[in-house]
Amino acid sequence: MVMRGSGEPEQFGYLLLPSFSLMAFSSAVEPLRAANTIAGKKLYDWTLVSMDGAAVTASNDIDIMPDLSVAIDKRFDYLFVVGGTGAEKIKDPRAINYVRKLSRLGTTIGAVSTAPYLLAHAGLLDNRRCTIHWEYLDGFREDFPHLEITDELYEIDGGIVTCSGGTASIDLLLHMISHSHGHDLATHVSDWFLHKQIREQSEHQRMSLRFRVGVSHPKLLGAIQFMEDNLETPLDREEIAEAVSLSTRQLERLFRKYLNSTPRKYYFGLRMQRARILLRQTSMSVLDVALACGFVSASHFAKCYREFFGHSPRRDRAPES
Incomplete structure (x- = not known):
């Protein structure tokens, strides 16, 4: 990104994909509007783009x-x-x-x-982070294992x-x-939206495990984290207990x-939820999903999946595009 002085406004384009997130879009364009208003001049201009020029329906059924x-x-x-x-x-x-075309022309x-x-x-x-x-x-990493993907x-x-997003x-x-245009303007825009802190890019996306789970016991949180980190090769109850210095x-x-x-039931639920995400978001075979979630065969995985969700894995299979 190049530092600009006074002159022509920076041009932003927004290509809206079908079922786009209105929250993510609004959060990506409203700061530009606020910056223009606070600065008292047009620093930014933006254009909305779709595949065919027709209205695009967001995930909440609002047409843009x-x-x-x-x-x-x-x-x-910039094109977002x-x-x-x-x-x-x-x-x-x-x-x-x-x-591809805009990238070749030098657009960020x-x-x-x-x-x-x-x-x-x-x-x-x-070759990009x-x-x-x-x-x-998880699904993105499975589909593009060669990419350097962060959280x-x-x-x-x-x-x-x-x-x-979001x-x-x-x-x-x-x-x-x-x-x-400087930190002061960014701070004023942040304040405008009651956004109390400008988060750094290195901050993780999700809230801490303590708030996600709703408990604060450190050893229980440690056990859950240990489970989340070992979904592909599930550990037995004794290994989890030992990792957090507890008896079974x-x-x-x-x-x-x-x-x-129970630890077993909770761990099983984590594996099932990951399996559903991989089925819905990747082109992995049912067997590959089973192996990625710690099952040794597709048949055993299908049986467990049906018992947990009430239907077969293939019902959640991502359709071919």
Whole structure:
């Protein structure tokens, strides 16, 4: 990103993919509007783009009318692709060719929420650090094992910017505003939106395990973290207890007291949830998903999956795109 002085406003384009996240999009454009208002002059201008120029429906069923289609030539300083539900299945050659073309012309290409999938299909993330929404991290890593994928809020690597989406888009745009027009303006924009702290890109996306689980017992949290870190090769109850310096009986008591569960049942649930994500978001075979979640055969996995979710793994299979 280049530091600008006074002059023409920076040009932002937003390519909206079908079922894009309205939260991620709004968080990526509203800071620009606020910066213009606070500065008292047009520092930024933006254009909405869709594949065919028709309205695009967001994941919450709100339609947004774009300014132009990808067939119209327009130069941007930055183009952000905004994804959402189902973006992992979008391989539209019009969108892929569009981002490749603008990248060759020197436009900084960004991807918000699940849109890094499109940039990966276009080959723009090769040899770049990138990130994606935490819910898609496992599937993204399975589909693109050669990429350097992080779990940070956003990544800026040369002419490629990726952002996990949601309110992280605000933090990314505040960083960009600060870079182009100074920290004071970025701080005023942050204050404008009651955004009390501009988060650094290195901050992790998800809230701490303590708040996600709703318990604060350190050894129980340690056991759960140990489980989350070992889904592909499940550990037995004794190994988990030993890792957090508990007896198996103490471990059982903690899970019953705080989670109304057992270590085995809780661990099994974590593996099942990961399996569902991989089935829905990747093209991995059922057998590969089974192995990635600690099962030794597809038949045993299918039986367990049906008992847990009430239907077969193939019902959650991501359709071919």
